[in-house]
Amino acid sequence: xxxxxxxxxxxxxxxxxxxxxxxxxxxxxxxxxxEGVAVGDYVIVHVGFALQRLDPDEAAETxxxxxxxxxxx
Amino acid sequence: xxxxxxxxxxxxxLKHGRVEMSHGAGGRAMAQLISELFAAAxxxxxxxxxxDGAVLPPAKGRLVMSCxxxxxxxxxxxxxxxxxxxxxxxxxxxxxxxxxxxYLAASFILxxxxxxxxxxxxxxxxxxxxxxxxxxxxxxxxKVVERGKGDGVFITTTGVGVLREGISLSGDAAxxxxxxxxxxxxxxxxxxxxxxxEGLSFDAPIVSDTASLHRLVAAMLDCGAELxxxxxxxxxxxxxxxxxxxxxxxxxxxxxxxxxxxxxxxAAACEFLGLDPLYVANEGKLVVICAAxxxxxxxxxxxxxxxxxxAAIIGEVIQDSHGFVQxxxxxxxxxxxxxxxGEQLPRIC
Amino acid sequence: xxxxxxxxxxxxxxxxxTKIANESQPQRTYRLMEFCGGHTHAISRYGIAxxxxxxxxxxxxxxxxxxxxxxxxxxxxxxxxxxxxxxxxTYADTMRVPASDELTLMRAxxxxxxxxxxxxxxxxxxxxxxxxxxxxxxxxxxxxxxTPPTAVAIKQAAIEGLKNFSVLCNHxxxxxAMHAILNVEGGVQLDGFVGPAHVSTVIGSxxxxxxxxxxxxxxxxxxxxxxDVMQSILMLVxxxxxxxxxVENEFTRAVTREGNRKAQNLVAEVFELREDFExxxxxxxxxxxxxxxxxxxxxxxxxxxxxxxxxxPDHKACECGAILxxxxxxxxxxxxxTVCTPQNPIGSCMVSSEGxxxxxxxxxxxxxxxx
Numbered sequence: 001x002x003x004x005x006x007x008x009x010x011x012x013x014x015x016x017x018x019x020x021x022x023x024x025x026x027x028x029x030x031x032x033x034x035e036g037v038a039v040g041d042y043v044i045v046h047v048g049f050a051l052q053r054l055d056p057d058e059a060a061e062t063x064x065x066x067x068x069x070x071x072x073x
Numbered sequence: 074x075x076x077x078x079x080x081x082x083x084x085x086x087l088k089h090g091r092v093e094m095s096h097g098a099g100g101r102a103m104a105q106l107i108s109e110l111f112a113a114a115x116x117x118x119x120x121x122x123x124x125d126g127a128v129l130p131p132a133k134g135r136l137v138m139s140c141x142x143x144x145x146x147x148x149x150x151x152x153x154x155x156x157x158x159x160x161x162x163x164x165x166x167x168x169x170x171x172x173x174x175x176y177l178a179a180s181f182i183l184x185x186x187x188x189x190x191x192x193x194x195x196x197x198x199x200x201x202x203x204x205x206x207x208x209x210x211x212x213x214x215x216k217v218v219e220r221g222k223g224d225g226v227f228i229t230t231t232g233v234g235v236l237r238e239g240i241s242l243s244g245d246a247a248x249x250x251x252x253x254x255x256x257x258x259x260x261x262x263x264x265x266x267x268x269x270x271e272g273l274s275f276d277a278p279i280v281s282d283t284a285s286l287h288r289l290v291a292a293m294l295d296c297g298a299e300l301x302x303x304x305x306x307x308x309x310x311x312x313x314x315x316x317x318x319x320x321x322x323x324x325x326x327x328x329x330x331x332x333x334x335x336x337x338x339x340a341a342a343c344e345f346l347g348l349d350p351l352y353v354a355n356e357g358k359l360v361v362i363c364a365a366x367x368x369x370x371x372x373x374x375x376x377x378x379x380x381x382x383x384a385a386i387i388g389e390v391i392q393d394s395h396g397f398v399q400x401x402x403x404x405x406x407x408x409x410x411x412x413x414x415g416e417q418l419p420r421i422c
Numbered sequence: 423x424x425x426x427x428x429x430x431x432x433x434x435x436x437x438x439x440t441k442i443a444n445e446s447q448p449q450r451t452y453r454l455m456e457f458c459g460g461h462t463h464a465i466s467r468y469g470i471a472x473x474x475x476x477x478x479x480x481x482x483x484x485x486x487x488x489x490x491x492x493x494x495x496x497x498x499x500x501x502x503x504x505x506x507x508x509x510x511x512t513y514a515d516t517m518r519v520p521a522s523d524e525l526t527l528m529r530a531x532x533x534x535x536x537x538x539x540x541x542x543x544x545x546x547x548x549x550x551x552x553x554x555x556x557x558x559x560x561x562x563x564x565x566x567x568x569t570p571p572t573a574v575a576i577k578q579a580a581i582e583g584l585k586n587f588s589v590l591c592n593h594x595x596x597x598x599a600m601h602a603i604l605n606v607e608g609g610v611q612l613d614g615f616v617g618p619a620h621v622s623t624v625i626g627s628x629x630x631x632x633x634x635x636x637x638x639x640x641x642x643x644x645x646x647x648x649x650d651v652m653q654s655i656l657m658l659v660x661x662x663x664x665x666x667x668x669v670e671n672e673f674t675r676a677v678t679r680e681g682n683r684k685a686q687n688l689v690a691e692v693f694e695l696r697e698d699f700e701x702x703x704x705x706x707x708x709x710x711x712x713x714x715x716x717x718x719x720x721x722x723x724x725x726x727x728x729x730x731x732x733x734x735p736d737h738k739a740c741e742c743g744a745i746l747x748x749x750x751x752x753x754x755x756x757x758x759x760t761v762c763t764p765q766n767p768i769g770s771c772m773v774s775s776e777g778x779x780x781x782x783x784x785x786x787x788x789x790x791x792x793x
Contacts, residue, residue, distance in 0.1 A: 006425040033688065034682070034685075047568060049571045051570070052677075055676070062672070063428055066431075067437075069437040
């Protein structure tokens with residue numbers, strides 16, 4: 001549950017904060033629950049905190065699997 | 074016209090001054106406020122008569138009247154302010170009836186202590202919007218309430234327009250088979266406001282869409298399409314407007330989610346807060362329901378106008394005694410687009 | 423939106439729907455519970471039921487932290503909010519939950535209580551810093567997704583030595599609720615679980631292994647978007663067809679077996695298990711909720727203000743309990759849609775936008791009507 005959204009990290013800020021961008025919407029959120037996040041990463045944001053980094057390779061694989069299903073349907 | 078020009082010992086301090094109780098008391102201070110601020114900005118022959126009421130020429134058609142109070146907060150936002158909003162809002166109410174807007178009355182409730190510089194900005198914005206829309210602000214009123222009893226300024230505008238023969242638009246006129254069109258992107262105004270509210274602030278290049286739509290409406294009326302209903306989806310958003318029409322007309326509706334235009338940044342801002350763009354306020358958009366055969370032609374006319382460049386056919390009116398507004402989702406499933414319950418609140422869950 | 427829109431694609435949805443239709447065995451009924459309220463909301467809002475064959479049934483689970491909060495807990499929050507000196511900070515989700523004496527936090531606000539809707543615990547901390555003369559209480563709700571942000575706030579408050587900040591803690595645990603669902607005497611027959619997306623990013627996939635192992639129920643952890651949910655349904659159908667009961671992860675882009683250790687450790691530093699906790703619909707469950715550890719007494723609002731908990735029964739006609747357990751559907755509640763609507767909610771399942779009743783009323787009630 002709990003509404004969370006993947007957003008792009010565009011800037012690292014002091015005090016374990018970061019600026020994220022979601023299609024032009026920018027907000028400063030806390031990175032205190034994650035580690036090793038860099039600019040260019042996507043993170044899952046919930047109530048002003050990054051909960052986890054999104055793995056782009058896994059995301060691509062998941063999408064490829066959906067597309068694959070269409071071929072053998 | 075005043076035969077003796079009133080002169081004041083000191084002009085209003087429009088840079089650093091503030092609204093005082095005397096500005097609403099009916100005496101010299103109020104007269105000065107009206108003269109140096111309101112009348113100077115709204116300058117027109119009717120206001121210059123200087124009487125309690127404006128004498129207007131006979132109308133060339135049926136009269137249409139509308140009224141709207143404006144309590145928006147914050148007063149100044151990306152794309153506009155309470156001033157131009159109050160002009161556009163009432164002009165649009167008249168335009169939705171198919172009327173040509175002509176005159177506005179403006180009533181101000183000012184809070185003691187409100188900066189005159191801000192009031193000047195608001196009044197000038199109103200004057201600009203009125204001039205742009207070719208309407209005159211012909212009469213008005215000013216009251217001042219004690220500090221703490223008002224949110225800076227509240228503005229109520231009443232508008233009068235004229236409806237020529239042959240135009241009949243009404244919320245109960247939608248019939249099964251009619252097409253539903255939207256003039257542009259949803260949610261711009263509501264999200265522009267929300268982005269500045271305390272506790273929810275975020276930076277986003279979202280600009281309110283507040284605008285006067287009467288020229289777009291005139292183009293639509295003139296193109297020969299059979300229009301049934303015109304309405305602007307303000308508070309409560311598109312969802313509320315469509316449910317109202319469905320109920321008034323005793324019909325249902327079937328929408329296509331993928332056809333509904335939403336600016337990606339607005340969509341993202343809604344996503345962030347768990348809001349649905351269908352329920353977010355718009356101040357420069359309209360919904361039109363027309364005969365099915367005329368939909369493509371009407372769409373072309375709307376798209377050819379600067380205020381309709383993102384116009385789209387978003388669905389059609391269907392037979393349904395329950396009055397449901399149904400929607401086929403982007404995913405291909407169905408849902409209803411229900412009435413708004415209370416205020417749309419952001420969610421975390 | 424990247425990593426969002428692609429997972430809402432209608433063409434891909436058709437692919438998965440076709441697969442589900444082809445692979446589900448016509449003589450079987452697949453009873454699948456989506457635990458998470460966010461999934462309940464997504465299923466209704468996108469009309470996923472239209473893309474499933476009739477023998478694949480989604481049963482709505484209790485994973486809605488507002489829905490499972492008993493009336494007595496909202497009463498506590500309202501009582502605090504009505505105190506002159508208190509600023510009560512809350513996520514917007516709780517504002518309209520009906521409590522005792524016809525009150526809600528929204529009504530308390532209208533009656534003069536200082537109730538403030540916030541987006542993040544960071545906002546609550548700032549309010550405390552800006553109002554040193556007032557008591558600032560944060561109403562903490564949520565499953566394991568939302569608990570780490572509360573933990574961060576409490577640690578931050580402790581480091582800063584904030585003297586006027588405390589938390590009214592109602593954080594609850596997912597596995598405990600899943601156990602409760604499966605242990606209900608004569609409860610609903612379930613063939614598998616669609617596991618929560620964001621809870622799992624924090625706790626990992628490991629905690630669900632007990633359900634596969636001991637109860638022999640397959641669990642597929644699903645991402646938040648509709649394609650994720652559909653894919654997970656397909657994966658469950660496949661497991662059920664082949665007699666498997668495993669924990670599978672569809673949400674590999676954000677969930678690992680261990681989860682977010684940093685967040686888990688932070689939570690363990692600040693919170694401990696309550697012996698038991700009352701849940702709406704599930705009764706009193708052991709080891710199912712959290713409270714602040716004794717090292718943080720001044721930040722625990724229950725201790726700081728000496729407020730006790732009084733259990734308040736649900737409205738007699740309200741079927742939230744049965745609905746939260748998956749035993750009844752919203753439309754089977756006698757007052758659904760008539761007396762109980764989002765405008766006039768009787769129970770919390772109708773207030774929270776991800777409650778089964780609200781979701782069905784808002785997005786799906788036309789299905790019965792137009793039959």
